[in-house]
Amino acid sequence: MKTVEEIKAAIEAAVPGAGVEIVSNPGPSAQHSLLIAPESAVAVATFLRDHAELALDFLSNVTGVDWPDKEIAEKVKVTRTVTKTVEGVEQSAEETVEETRKRVEPGYLEVVYHFYSMAKKHGPVVLRMRTANRTDKVQLPSMTPVWRSAEFQEREVFDLFGVEFTGHPDLRRILMWDGFKDHPMRRDYVEPDDYDYEPTAHDEVLKKAQAHQAALAGQKGAGE
Amino acid sequence: MMEAEGDLLEVSMGPHHPSTHGVFRMDVALDGEKVVRLKPVFGYLHRNHEKLGEDHSYLASMPYTDRLDYICSLTNNWAYALAVEKLAGQAVPERAEYLRVITAELTRVQNHALSVGFLLQDMGASGTPLMYGFREREKILDLFEALTGSRMMCNYMRFGGCRVDATPEWLDAARKVVRDLPGFVDEYEALICTNEILMARTQGVGILRPELAVSAGVTGPMLRASGVNYDIRKVDRYGIYDRFNFKVPLGDHCDVYDRFMIRLLELRESIKILEQALKDIPGGPVMDPKAKIRNFRPKAGEAYGRIEAPKGELGFYLISDGGPNPYRYRVRPPSFVNLTILEDMCLGHNVADVVLILGSVDIVLGEVDR
Numbered sequence: 001m002k003t004v005e006e007i008k009a010a011i012e013a014a015v016p017g018a019g020v021e022i023v024s025n026p027g028p029s030a031q032h033s034l035l036i037a038p039e040s041a042v043a044v045a046t047f048l049r050d051h052a053e054l055a056l057d058f059l060s061n062v063t064g065v066d067w068p069d070k071e072i073a074e075k076v077k078v079t080r081t082v083t084k085t086v087e088g089v090e091q092s093a094e095e096t097v098e099e100t101r102k103r104v105e106p107g108y109l110e111v112v113y114h115f116y117s118m119a120k121k122h123g124p125v126v127l128r129m130r131t132a133n134r135t136d137k138v139q140l141p142s143m144t145p146v147w148r149s150a151e152f153q154e155r156e157v158f159d160l161f162g163v164e165f166t167g168h169p170d171l172r173r174i175l176m177w178d179g180f181k182d183h184p185m186r187r188d189y190v191e192p193d194d195y196d197y198e199p200t201a202h203d204e205v206l207k208k209a210q211a212h213q214a215a216l217a218g219q220k221g222a223g224e
Numbered sequence: 225m226m227e228a229e230g231d232l233l234e235v236s237m238g239p240h241h242p243s244t245h246g247v248f249r250m251d252v253a254l255d256g257e258k259v260v261r262l263k264p265v266f267g268y269l270h271r272n273h274e275k276l277g278e279d280h281s282y283l284a285s286m287p288y289t290d291r292l293d294y295i296c297s298l299t300n301n302w303a304y305a306l307a308v309e310k311l312a313g314q315a316v317p318e319r320a321e322y323l324r325v326i327t328a329e330l331t332r333v334q335n336h337a338l339s340v341g342f343l344l345q346d347m348g349a350s351g352t353p354l355m356y357g358f359r360e361r362e363k364i365l366d367l368f369e370a371l372t373g374s375r376m377m378c379n380y381m382r383f384g385g386c387r388v389d390a391t392p393e394w395l396d397a398a399r400k401v402v403r404d405l406p407g408f409v410d411e412y413e414a415l416i417c418t419n420e421i422l423m424a425r426t427q428g429v430g431i432l433r434p435e436l437a438v439s440a441g442v443t444g445p446m447l448r449a450s451g452v453n454y455d456i457r458k459v460d461r462y463g464i465y466d467r468f469n470f471k472v473p474l475g476d477h478c479d480v481y482d483r484f485m486i487r488l489l490e491l492r493e494s495i496k497i498l499e500q501a502l503k504d505i506p507g508g509p510v511m512d513p514k515a516k517i518r519n520f521r522p523k524a525g526e527a528y529g530r531i532e533a534p535k536g537e538l539g540f541y542l543i544s545d546g547g548p549n550p551y552r553y554r555v556r557p558p559s560f561v562n563l564t565i566l567e568d569m570c571l572g573h574n575v576a577d578v579v580l581i582l583g584s585v586d587i588v589l590g591e592v593d594r
Contacts, residue, residue, distance in 0.1 A: 026524060063554040112541070174266070
């Protein structure tokens with residue numbers, strides 16, 4: 001089978017402006033993947049399926065990965081000019097200090113596709129797509145028109161991660177119920193405190209139950 | 225529950241109906257007795273298995289995998305162990321590979337014996353054919369209990385081998401069970417396969433064309449009944465499957481009857497593999513001595529590992545960030561993906577056939593809903 005570099009070159013030759021990047025995998029499995037731009041994703045997908053040598057006719061696995069905002073602390077050397085008063089005379093001097101700066105690397109949602117070929121019996125080829133952010137720009141093109149097997153799996157990614165697939169024929173929740181809010185597979189998901197706890201001998205559960213009961217009592221007191 | 229919509233009748237089949245093999249619902253729209261729309265509804269058994277996997281260490285997820293497809297815990301163990309071994313670059317000793325093949329093929333035998341039994345049960349052959357399947361399964365579950373301590377929730381495999389070694393007595397007992405298995409298949413075939421009612425009810429019903437099957441990612445006996453030659457044991461040759469001589473049965477009518485027959489034919493091939501594995505099994509350790517049990521932290525990276533489970537391709541996708549828990553733990557369940565084309569197979573058939581078509585998919589809701 002072709003290597004990821006060869007596949008990248010083939011895609012770039014066939015789909016102009018495809019925007020393909022290789023995401024290397026440092027682990028022993030060495031399953032490297034290709035990051036594709038959402039705008040050209042359907043064209044790339046169709047190319048990979050219909051390519052005579054690759055013939056990726058079998059989309060095996062579709063899944064989401066949540067990468068939340070990351071706060072990165074960096075030590076930066078800063079040179080600044082300071083005014084000092086030395087023996088009654090003002091002097092300006094340069095001094096270098098080390099400062100810790102924090103910057104936030106914006107998070108995104110990622111969808112990972114694992115392809116195989118049933119005709120050529122090779123694989124896997126791994127494709128990834130990333131959303132612009134985790135809040136409002138979470139649209140990605142759907143692969144369902146190209147491979148039917150994405151239908152339920154993309155619904156699951158929509159349900160549990162909140163990625164909206166444009167062009168999906170029937171994008172509804174699949175495992176959670178229709179009225180459910182939020183997306184439980186996100187890393188920052190907090191389960192709602194809206195049910196009664198059955199206290200058990202576990203300290204943690206007991207504490208949670210007491211906090212819950214106290215909150216309920218507080219609400220009642222305020223209402224009466 | 226029924227509702228009329230114009231001339232169509234909407235029927236909610238399930239979630240509590242014996243033919244749905246668990247808690248599963250199909251919202252069916254009927255024109256007379258013909259199905260014009262069918263939407264599967266599931267999630268009744270959803271416990272977010274994948275989130276649990278991210279909250280526990282790699283090893284702690286092993287017993288949870290037993291509960292995915294609870295009929296076939298040993299193949300679930302193997303798929304997960306295989307993915308983690310790929311992620312960590314872990315080798316497996318030869319005897320453990322043989323034990324994995326033996327337990328996985330025994331699992332396939334008991335799954336298919338049950339599956340054909342349940343299909344006949346769905347058809348209305350109450351009890352007897354199903355109990356024949358259960359009778360064989362019982363012997364295999366006794367073997368599992370003797371080896372692993374549990375009949376269904378085996379929790380047997382580890383990263384780099386198997387948890388306990390099989391005694392010579394156990395291997396003899398397994399050989400005896402395997403020796404008797406062809407008799408069961410012969411008897412079953414003689415009794416059932418040319419049964420007039422079975423043929424009338426299943427031939428030409430629930431046709432799944434190979435092009436659609438490939439596009440929809442259908443795997444396992446379902447796919448091979450549609451004539452597509454794709455068995456991961458042959459394609460990936462994971463473990464030591466390249467050492468065994470066995471065939472991949474294929475169907476050509478793509479209907480419910482073919483799916484039923486493929487399972488019986490696969491039973492025979494599994495028996496062949498079992499005979500060879502039980503003859504050749506070498507001595508030696510069952511765990512790689514370098515395998516790390518405590519403080520197991522694979523290097524950062526990701527891996528997708530898959531096996532041919534009795535129901536189709538069972539895959540695990542893992543991302544490690546170097547910590548003790550997986551950053552992402554994904555199960556690719558075969559019965560979930562195989563349900564994608566349930567509507568396509570049922571359209572135009574009578575409502576009574578829907579039960580049979582669903583039965584021929586062979587689903588387990590523990591795995592569909594996760």
